[in-house]
Amino acid sequence: MSDNIFFHWSSTNTIGKRIESFKEGYRRNIALLGNRSRIDYIRYKYLSTCFDNEMIIYVNTSYIGGKELFSNIAHSLLSRYLKSHDSLDKMISAASYIIPSTTSFIKKTLKNGSPISFLKPLELINKFINETSNRCILILDEFTELRRIFKNFHQDFSKFIIFQNKCMIIMTSSSISLAKKMLSSELNFLFGNFEHIDLNENAYIENYFYFKKLLYPIKPTPMFMSFFADIMGENTSYFDIIAKEIKKYYDDDESDCIKKVLKHNILKEESYFFQRFIARIDVIKGKFKNYVVPLEIIMAISNGYMRRKEIASLNITKERDVLPQLNKLSELNYISNNGDVYSIKDVLFSFWLSHVFSYYFYPITMDITARERLFDAKLEETIDIFRDTYLKDATERITDLITTFKDDYLKMRKQRIRLPHIDKTKVFSYPDKRFNFLVGEGKEIIFIGIKEDTADDNDIIDYIEKTQAFKNKKVKRIFITLNGLSTSARIIAKENRLIAWDVNDINDLLRIYRKPVIINENNNNIGYPYLYDKE
Structure with a gap:
């Protein structure tokens, strides 16, 4: 093809x-x-x-x-x-x-x-x-x-x-x-x-398979490919460059390969990505009178300070000046304003800010070898966290996601949704139906139905009927499919005041909250017959 x-x-x-x-x-x-x-x-x-x-x-x-x-x-x-x-x-x-x-x-x-x-x-x-x-x-x-x-x-x-x-x-x-x-x-x-x-719809799975095609005939593990797909985001040109570099360094020790590829391509000052991202820093210097403030703000976001209140608590600037700075960074396409939560638009740029530029912006040492050791240590930690997350099943990862909510208002699919703070969760599994039922408790109660396959109208109707008795202001009902969700199913959900998300919506949330996205090769609902030639 x-x-x-x-x-x-x-x-x-x-x-x-x-x-x-x-x-x-x-x-x-x-x-x-x-x-x-x-x-x-x-x-x-x-x-x-x-x-x-x-x-x-x-x-x-x-x-x-x-x-x-x-x-x-x-x-x-x-x-x-x-x-x-x-x-x-x-x-x-x-x-x-x-x-x-x-x-x-x-x-x-x-x-x-x-x-x-x-x-x-x-x-x-x-x-x-x-x-x-x-x-x-x-x-x-x-x-x-x-x-x-x-x-x-x-x-x-x-x-x-x-x-x-x-x-x-x-x-x-x-x-x-x-x-x-x-x-x-x-x-x-x-x-x-x-x-x-x-064009960003289905971006995660499309990019994954595009990356897989670029790497052929090398056949790395899904975890290896998912790690790179996760840190490179939606910029397809990044995949083209990194795939060529992986082919230079790939061997059985995939963790070592990850380190070599990233060290040569984002840590080295002469590398393409380092120069590209430094140029983006220079643009900020030209667009802001006091450029240190917006640089500290994007550094904070890249390190996990996602909410305006969290950024304001760092005392980077006066509290009243935080929002204008965020708005200007959003206009310049550096960050996404997702409602109460902000994220860096270019995921690899965010990775570079937290793993490389931080040692230039907050110089612990000027010694290049020492910086490389710091980079290696932080990257090792990142790989370990990713591996631990990757090995969890999708329901566990969704459970981790909802415990990150802090009464956040988010903009999703032209709707403004409030995601309540959750203190504890409980999961009920029905393996024969490939269905899990998650209950989250806090100021409000969340009922989440998780279908591991493609969901049709009947699945939505069935879930609505089973949770109808709990329909009130203090209960939020969510239906999640780890594959596709038809337009008619979304309409049925909306008419019954039910939040319905497919795997792309979940991945958008995971991206916003700085968690690895879910990519399942077996749940490819995009419609490609084959994405690379079979042997």
């Missing part, structure tokens, strides 16, 4: 169906939200190769102004139309006899010295479509930047979307929180025309 089919299968499958429908005359616009590397994968290895017959107009809105955006759209449009990579001036000249109205509009707009509104690039696309009768796919990469470039851009955008049905729009954003906020506020009237695709 080729890379551009196996990876992000569910996302590319949906996009492919929408584009095929667009060719047949039915348009459904798309908003792709997710990690930057996932967006790039979709664009470079899928959109750019799978739909050659359609006019794809691409523009990245980061770091440019209105005039540059217009020029980039004009260049992308003419380049695709002429199948040329010449300069914009040469392509305008070459196309002036074929599409005179379009090229005349480009020249006139660029010569005009007045500021360019968002209406101009949209008018350009209109003129091109009217002149050629071609269909277009406009990709607006990092669309949240449009708000910075143009005032009231959404007004021009709405008219274009309503009246121009020969242009399909694919918007992307790696600033997920801001994108969702915009889609629910100034772009709310557009959202009905946009299908929201979350």
